[in-house]
Amino acid sequence: MSKDIKILIVEDDENLRFLVVHRLKNEGYQVLEEGDGLAAVQTISTEKPDIVLLDWMLPGKEGSEVCEEVRKQGFEGLIIMMTAKAQDVDKIDAYQFGASDYVTKPFNMDVLVAMLESKVKFLLHADRSEIHRFGNMEHHPNIHTLFRDGKKIELTILENRILLYFLRNPNQVISREDLMLEVWGYNSDVNTRTLDMHIVRLRKKIEANADNPQLLQTVRGVGYRFNAG
Structure with missing residues (x-):
């Protein structure tokens, strides 16, 4: 796979930035780096990187x-x-300011690299076409969008991840633990109530009647199952 991909790392912790830059250069990416938000805006507009790894807390500009x-x-x-x-991920959704995805720190470098690999595949068009159809709906995970009878429904980053996991594992009972690991990451400090809240929100978008879900059903004491029909 051609790695003609430019990545900008925006991180004010110099040690972490050095480690990430070093690893991504070894993986064959073109890597740029900045340590504060103001410089980042400038570099993004002049260099137009393919991917920006952007720290949530930054000097100059958040x-x-x-x-x-x-x-x-x-x-x-x-x-x-x-x-x-992990709780900040909820804020990322609340702001709706255009983030494509997120990774929680401290992250394992291999996990980060694997995530970037899948993003690069998408950038190079390989799996842009992943579409899941169920009922009168179509889920386009790469653009965080659900179409119901052709009408567009926006999904948050988390709703998108949750729905995609269910659609890739249809008719299987998925435990809350597995789902939380998949959606929030391995070092997650999220509790099950947060997960349940996102499930409720997702049901409002996909169910004909969210109070009597037919698609995304609760399996008492275990987790959930997605009925793909």
């Missing part, structure tokens, strides 16, 4: 503001937020 600003300027590359707390 990650969310950087993200929002470059999106307004028309930047269409992938922006992956790096956040120290």
Whole structure:
């Protein structure tokens, strides 16, 4: 796979930035780096990287503001937020400022590299076409969108991940633990109530009647099952 991909790392912790830059260069990526939000906005507009790894907490301008600003300027590359707390992911969704995905710190370098590999495949068009159809709906995971009878329904990053996991594992009972690991990551400090809250929100988007779910059903004492029909 050609690695003609430019990645910008925006991280104010010099040690972490050095480690990430070093590893990604070894993986064959073109790598740029910045240590604060103001410089990041400038570099993104001049260099137009394919992927931005953007820290949530930054001097100069916070990650969310950087993200929002470059999106307004028309930047269409992938922006992956790096956040120290899994709870911040909820805020990432709440801001709706245009992040493509996120990774929680401390992350394992292999996990980060694997995530980037899958993003690069998407950038190179290999799996842009992943579409799941169920009932009167179509899920396009790469653009975080659900179409119901052709009408567009936006999904948050987390709803997108949850739905995709169910669609890839249809008719299987999925434990809450497995789902949380898949959606929030291996060092997650999220509790089951947070997960359940996202399930409730997702049901409102996919069920004909969210109070009597036919697709995304609770399996008492275990977790959930997605009825693919």
